[in-house]
Amino acid sequence: MILDLGPLAFDEGAHLLVRRALRDLPPGAELAVTGADPALVVHLSAWCRTHGHRARPAEEHGVRAWVVRGRADLDRWSGAERAGGPHPDGIVPTASPRWGLAARGALVESGGPEAPFDLVDRDLVWADVAPALYRHAASAQWDPERTVDWDAEFALPDEIERAVVQVMTYLVENEQAALVVPARLLSRIHPQFREVMQLLAVQAADEARHVEVFSRRALLTGGELGTSSAGGRASLTTLLAETDFSMASFLLSVLGEGTFLTLLEFLEQHAPDPVTRRVTGLARRDEARHVAFGVAHLHHLGTLDPGLRPRLRAAVERRHETLLDTAGLNQDVFDALVVLAAGAWTPDAIARGWRAVQALQSAMDDGRQRRLVHLGFPADEAAELSRLHTRNFM
Structure with missing residues (x-):
């Protein structure tokens, strides 16, 4: 030749x-x-x-x-191996640390450092809906500058504006916790399960955007932010302390963000101005995806691991015991929700607002119970676990 x-x-x-x-x-x-x-x-x-x-x-x-x-x-490629298949149906049950950051499906040369990912088992992070949820999440991203009319004209009484600011302050605090948790988890996931990594990355981006818009609404009229209670921060800190992927997904996405879906719907319904209505409505759509992945992942794992539900129950009970001596929901937040639902300062209006917040808490409880039953808990046990959920909502 x-x-x-x-x-x-x-x-x-x-x-x-x-x-x-x-x-x-x-x-x-x-x-x-x-x-x-x-x-x-x-x-x-x-x-x-x-x-x-x-x-x-x-x-x-x-x-x-x-x-x-x-x-x-x-000889250089004599010991090479394929890092699974390139498509989701080619994902291996357990990913090799030797593959490191290689693309899924690549021919991986032997040698080189092992990657520090500790979530290497497919079933510990996977849900079959993850690829579709990621595609939806990527296409549904929104720009706060263009999607929200920050110049919309409105004028609220000082007491109503202070109530909005207090609720926004509370939402920022909770969304910051919801940002940190997926960001920490995705860094531990082997790239073999890249759709889950991508989904959690978008989830973190969603929460970062929520922090931005809620902060911006709180400061829109030039006032100061509201209060942050010690009990509320203690409740959120327990989410950061959970290191197990499935338990963290359960506490944050299924229980916490699931409860927040109901809260955001309440705020959108009772928003006294167009900006508040818009930002809570947009955030609710994002949060629905987060909840959908958490539920789908735990449902997937529950079909494989009969010991999952006892561990989920233990996580709820452990968190309840940790927070037993805390005050729960910031009283300023509770009162602000009543004021927003009331819309006025007459006795009848305040009574109406109070009933609306009681109905909100009941709806939150109903939603938690439905999700718990979907995960396989008997109705009576679902009711008990929902009752033990943190009074801080998230």
Whole structure:
């Protein structure tokens, strides 16, 4: 076989043609190389030494050199393995730390450092709906600057505006916890399960956007932010302390964010101005995806692990015991919700607002129970666990 490089020099890419010509030759086979570059033989010899081949001078007319095919580049891939298949149906049950950051489905050369991912078992993070949820999440991203009319004209009584600000302050605090949890979890997931990583990355981006819009609404009229209770922060800190992926998903997404879906719907319904209505409505759509993944993941795992539900129950009870001596929901937040639902300061209006908040808490409880029953808990146990959920809502 003769390879004619023409005027192409090695510093112009000639090695690509040599490597391509050698690719299908067996070890020990020879390749005749010719070309017009004066330094061809020198550069070819140096390249061969680097890549495990051998070059020898040519005596035949028209041939500049012979290349003897070596084994080095073959040996380099002798221990290589595929990192699963490229599509979700090719995901392996347990990912190898040796694959590191290699693309799923890539041929991975042996050697190299092992990656520090500790979530390497598919069923511990997976849900079949994850790829579809990620595609939906990626297409549903919204720009706060363009999607919210921050210049909308409205004027609220001072007491109503203070109630909005207090609720927004509370939402920011909770959304910051909801940002940190998925961000910490996704860094532990093996890239073999990239759809889950991508979904959690978008979830973190959602929460970052919620923090922005709730903060911006709170400061829209130039006032100061509201209060942050010690009990509320203690409740959220328990979410940060949970290291188990499934337990964290359960406490945050299924119970916490599931409860927040009802709260955001309440706020959208009782919003006293168009900006508050818009930002709570947009956030609610995002949160619905977060809850959907958490429920789907735990439902998937529950079909495989009969010990899951006792562990979920233990997580709820453990958190309840930790927070037993805390005050629960910030009283300022509770009162602000009453004021927003009342819309006025007459006794009848306040009574109406109070009843609306009681109905809100009942609806939150109903939603938690439905999700718990969906995960396989008997109705009476679901009711008990819902009752033990933190009084801080999240």
